[in-house]
Amino acid sequence: MTTKNLDATQIRDYVRERYGAIAEQDDAPTPSGCGCGDGSSGSCCNAADPSYAEQLGYSATDVAGVPAGADLGLGCGNPLAIASIKPGETVLDLGSGAGFDCLLAARQLNGTGRVIGVDMTPPMIAKARRNTAKAGFANVEFRLGEIEHLPVADTTVDLIISNCVINLSPEKAQVFREAFRVLKPGGRLAVSDVVATKPVPPGLRQKLEAIGACVAGAALISDLQAMLREAGFARIDIQPREASRKTVAQWTEDPTVADFVVSAYLTAYKP
Numbered sequence: 001m002t003t004k005n006l007d008a009t010q011i012r013d014y015v016r017e018r019y020g021a022i023a024e025q026d027d028a029p030t031p032s033g034c035g036c037g038d039g040s041s042g043s044c045c046n047a048a049d050p051s052y053a054e055q056l057g058y059s060a061t062d063v064a065g066v067p068a069g070a071d072l073g074l075g076c077g078n079p080l081a082i083a084s085i086k087p088g089e090t091v092l093d094l095g096s097g098a099g100f101d102c103l104l105a106a107r108q109l110n111g112t113g114r115v116i117g118v119d120m121t122p123p124m125i126a127k128a129r130r131n132t133a134k135a136g137f138a139n140v141e142f143r144l145g146e147i148e149h150l151p152v153a154d155t156t157v158d159l160i161i162s163n164c165v166i167n168l169s170p171e172k173a174q175v176f177r178e179a180f181r182v183l184k185p186g187g188r189l190a191v192s193d194v195v196a197t198k199p200v201p202p203g204l205r206q207k208l209e210a211i212g213a214c215v216a217g218a219a220l221i222s223d224l225q226a227m228l229r230e231a232g233f234a235r236i237d238i239q240p241r242e243a244s245r246k247t248v249a250q251w252t253e254d255p256t257v258a259d260f261v262v263s264a265y266l267t268a269y270k271p
Contacts, residue, residue, distance in 0.1 A: 006206055008170040011217075012146070015168050016121050018212045022072060023098065023123035055247055056192075057081050062104055067134040069127065071100040076164040076214065076248075076263040077192030077241065080104055084190075087112045089158035092182065094147045094175070094191075095119055095165025099128030099140070105161065106137040116157075117142040118150055148174040152182045162191045164263075167217040172224070176231040183270040189233070191266040194218045194248070195240060198260045215248070215257045224266070233268035240264045 053063050053071060057078035063071055074097055085091065085108045093102050096117025106115045119125050119142065128142045145151035147162075148171045160179050169175050179189060196218040210216035219227075221238050228236045244263035249255035 006170075006208070006211075011168075011170040011208070011211055012120070014208045015212055019074075019097070020121045020123045022074070023121060023127045058104075065107060066100060066103045067131045070098050070103055070131040070135075072098050074164060075100075075192060076194055076244065077265060079161040079163050079190050079192040079265075080108065082190045082192075082265050082267055083159055083161055085109060085159065090114045090116070090156060091159045091161060092150075092152060092157045093117045094150075094160060094162035094179070095168070096128055096142060097124050097163075097165075099131045099142065101161055101163055102128065102140055102142075103131065103135050103137065106135075106140045109139065111139070113139060113158075115140045116152065118145050118147060118152070120144065120146045148178060150178045150182055154181055155184045157182045158184055158187050160187070160189050160191075162189075162193065164193055164214050166191065167194045167214050167219070168211065169217070172219055173227045173230065176227050176233070180231045180233060180270055185270060187270045189266065189268045193264060193266060194261050195224060195238065195264045195266075196220045196260055197240060197262055200260055204257075210252060210257075213251050215252055215261050218261045221264070228268050232270065234271050235267070235269040237267045238264055239266075 052073055056075050080101060085105060087109060090113055091105045096102050096119045099117060102115045102117040117128055122144060125142050125144050132140045143151045148169060160183060166172060166175055194214050200216055200218060204210050204216045207216055224238060225236055241263045245258040248261050248263065249258035251257065
C-alpha cells in the first residue's frame with residue numbers, strides 16, 4: 001500500500017495492527033515480523049530457526065533460556081551485547097514485543113533490579129506477560145504505552161534498550177526526548193536498530209509495508225546523532241554493522257533496500 005503524505009497517526013495505526021497480528025500467530029511456523037514480508041521465505045525473522053537469532057548476536061543458550069514464543073524473530077541485533085547490565089539496575093525496553101530481551105535482561109540481573117517493557121500493542125503486552133509468568137521472573141513488568149509518551153516516571157531508569165523499534169516511530173526526536181527524561185543522570189541507551197547509510201528513496205518512505213518491515217523508516221546516521229544531541233545526550237556512538245546487509249536484503253521483496261539500510265548498534269549517555 002502506497003499512501004501519499006503519511007501522517008504519524010496512519011503510521012502508528014498500521015504498525016500497531018501489523019505487530020498485533022504477529023503477536024497472535026502463536027502457532028505459526030514462520031512468524032512474519034521486522035522485514036519478513038509475508039513470512040514466505042522462511043529464512044529471516046524465523047523464530048523457529050535458531051540460526052536467525054545467532055545472526056543477530058544471540059547465543060543458543062539465550063534462545064533456550066526463555067519460554068517458546070518469547071523470541072518472535074523481530075530484532076535486527078542484540079542490544080544486550082552492548083548494554084553491560086549491572087546488578088540492581090532498572091532496565092527499560094522500548095517496544096518490548098513478546099518479552100524476549102526483557103527476560104534475557106532479567107536473567108542477567110539474577111533476581112536484582114527491575115525490568116520494564118513498554119509496547120503499544122495490546123496482544124504483545126498480553127503475550128509478554130504470559131511468557132514472563134512461564135519464566136517465573138518477579139522483577140519484570142509490561143506497560144501498555146507509546147514510546148513517544150512513556151508511562152514511566154522521570155529519572156527512574158538506569159538503562160534503556162530497544163531492538164529494531166525506534167525506526168518504526170514517525171516521531172523519533174520525541175522518542176529520544178522521552179528516553180532522556182526517564183533516564184537517571186549517568187543513565188544510558190543501548191539500542192539495536194536500522195539506520196540509513198544514504199537517503200531512503202522518497203517513494204519508498206510512503207509505503208506502509210516498507211515502514212512496517214523496518215526499512216522505510218530508517219533515519220540517516222547524521223540525523224540520529226543530531227536528534228540525540230538535541231535531546232541532551234552525550235558520548236553518542238553509532239556503529240553500522242555492514243555484515244547485516246545480507247539479512248536486510250531479505251526483509252522485503254526488493255533486495256536493493258540493503259543498499260541504503262543497515263543494522264547498527266547505538267549507545268548514548270545522559271550527563
